[in-house]
Amino acid sequence: MARVGGYRRISDDDLNTGDGVRTQGEDVDDLATSNGWNVVPYEDNDLSAYKRNVKRPAFEEMVKDLKSGVIDGIVALDLDRLVRQPKDLERIIDIYETSKRRLVFDTCTQSYDLTTSEGRFMARLFVNIANKASSDTSRRIKRHQLDKAKLGEESGGPAPFGWDPDNKSKLWDKEAKPLRKAIEDFIAGKRVATIAREWEAAGIVSRTTGKPFNQTNFSRLLLRPRNCGLRVHQGEVFLNEDGSFVKGVWEPVCTIEEWEAIGAVFQSRKVPGADRSTKYLLSGIARCGICGHKMRGQRRKDGKHAYTCVANQPGACGKVSVVGEQTDELVRDLVWVDGERATGSLKLEPTAWARAKELEDTETAIAALRAQWKAKEVSNSTFIFMVETLEKDLDTLRHERAVFNANTAELEAKSVNLRGSWKALTLEQRRRAIRHSLSAILVHPAGKGKRFDPSRLEPLPK
Numbered sequence: 001m002a003r004v005g006g007y008r009r010i011s012d013d014d015l016n017t018g019d020g021v022r023t024q025g026e027d028v029d030d031l032a033t034s035n036g037w038n039v040v041p042y043e044d045n046d047l048s049a050y051k052r053n054v055k056r057p058a059f060e061e062m063v064k065d066l067k068s069g070v071i072d073g074i075v076a077l078d079l080d081r082l083v084r085q086p087k088d089l090e091r092i093i094d095i096y097e098t099s100k101r102r103l104v105f106d107t108c109t110q111s112y113d114l115t116t117s118e119g120r121f122m123a124r125l126f127v128n129i130a131n132k133a134s135s136d137t138s139r140r141i142k143r144h145q146l147d148k149a150k151l152g153e154e155s156g157g158p159a160p161f162g163w164d165p166d167n168k169s170k171l172w173d174k175e176a177k178p179l180r181k182a183i184e185d186f187i188a189g190k191r192v193a194t195i196a197r198e199w200e201a202a203g204i205v206s207r208t209t210g211k212p213f214n215q216t217n218f219s220r221l222l223l224r225p226r227n228c229g230l231r232v233h234q235g236e237v238f239l240n241e242d243g244s245f246v247k248g249v250w251e252p253v254c255t256i257e258e259w260e261a262i263g264a265v266f267q268s269r270k271v272p273g274a275d276r277s278t279k280y281l282l283s284g285i286a287r288c289g290i291c292g293h294k295m296r297g298q299r300r301k302d303g304k305h306a307y308t309c310v311a312n313q314p315g316a317c318g319k320v321s322v323v324g325e326q327t328d329e330l331v332r333d334l335v336w337v338d339g340e341r342a343t344g345s346l347k348l349e350p351t352a353w354a355r356a357k358e359l360e361d362t363e364t365a366i367a368a369l370r371a372q373w374k375a376k377e378v379s380n381s382t383f384i385f386m387v388e389t390l391e392k393d394l395d396t397l398r399h400e401r402a403v404f405n406a407n408t409a410e411l412e413a414k415s416v417n418l419r420g421s422w423k424a425l426t427l428e429q430r431r432r433a434i435r436h437s438l439s440a441i442l443v444h445p446a447g448k449g450k451r452f453d454p455s456r457l458e459p460l461p462k
């Protein structure tokens with residue numbers, strides 16, 4: 001008579017009473033008995049198998065016993081209770097595939113016979129989907145942030161400059177008054193540097209650094225959407241579904257019109273750090289050779305531009321800079337040559353969409369699942385659950401492929417003669433042509449000489 005491990009696990013979803021484990025135990029015992037097997041119980045209580053760092057002692061012991069021959073198989077309420085991480089399943093499958101003994105396997109809800117390849121296929125599919133559902137739970141926490149944004153509620157963290165440290169929805173006169181005045185002065189034509197100097201003289205300092213504001217920080221302060229009561233989520237002003245602004249729950253310093261005016265003034269004056277729209281060929285394509293961060297195109301005092309590793313992003317070193325003009329020309333020439341070389345082979349080797357295999361696999365999985373369901377090897381509820389998840393993936397992938405095809409068709413029509421048509425291309429099209437050939441350009445730190453040194457540039461091909 002086979003001795004099987006009867007596995008029970010109460011999860012976070014169950015009430016924390018232990019009843020869950022007991023009920024599972026009865027079901028598991030009944031199933032084993034009906035198969036004519038003896039049960040050795042293994043119990044993990046109140047642990048989430050999804051949290052990667054949570055150890056399940058009983059599960060670990062059972063796997064060890066299965067491997068060493070103490071038990072000849074596993075019975076569980078369902079696959080979901082037994083494993084949630086694909087790697088847990090792989091460990092068990094590995095034992096089933098390599099054991100010289102005849103092993104058995106069963107669950108109360110669905111028979112996945114891990115001794116056959118069909119059973120393993122189904123089990124893998126199921127665990128992958130269940131695993132995704134768990135990831136969705138972590139995503140739900142992020143959702144919570146989104147919901148707060150939708151209501152215009154405050155995100156976490158201390159009160160920003162201008163608001164009361166003890167109640168961040170209320171303005172704090174000590175800071176809000178000078179800020180209000182600065183906004184009016186700026187719109188009236190006063191320059192950032194002038195106002196920043198006035199603030200320094202008045203002893204107004206940043207709350208985070210305790211130091212006076214420099215021009216960049218001061219510009220940022222003026223441009224904060226929060227000033228006019230707009231909520232930012234993930235770096236962008238948050239909009240309602242109808243496209244209108246989400247209004248924050250805090251007191252604003254200025255009106256939306258004033259805030260927009262500030263943006264317009266910055267645009268026209270080109271204050272450093274103010275204009276985020278891409279104006280340079282290699283912004284974000286050039287990467288710092290020391291820290292790997294994207295370099296930003298900036299206009300220098302002499303009116304020419306340079307690409308610079310800007311130290312205001314986390315982890316960026318701020319040490320590397322390269323002249324823009326020569327770099328642009330060099331990369332452009334490189335892309336022309338690559339385009340000419342590629343034109344000949346384009347017909348043979350059309351640009352492939354990177355996720356094609358994934359799409360194909362999803363289609364195959366749906367077909368296989370459908371076949372098994374028709375053969376009544378899968379229950380209706382399992383089938384619906386799994387097929388809906390897969391179909392959602394399929395829709396996303398197909399949409400992505402359509403967008404990709406549209407983009408490459410446009411580009412390949414143009415790439416026939418990049419050299420000849422370069423002038424007619426918009427900056428965005430040129431940038432796309434570059435990205436078509438190169439994934440990035442590494443810019444290594446400068447040596448001693450002052451001249452432009454092409455060997456500092458290391459193009460990374462696609």
Ligand SMILES: [Zn+2]
Nearest residue numbers: 288291309317
């Ligand atoms: Zn850097």
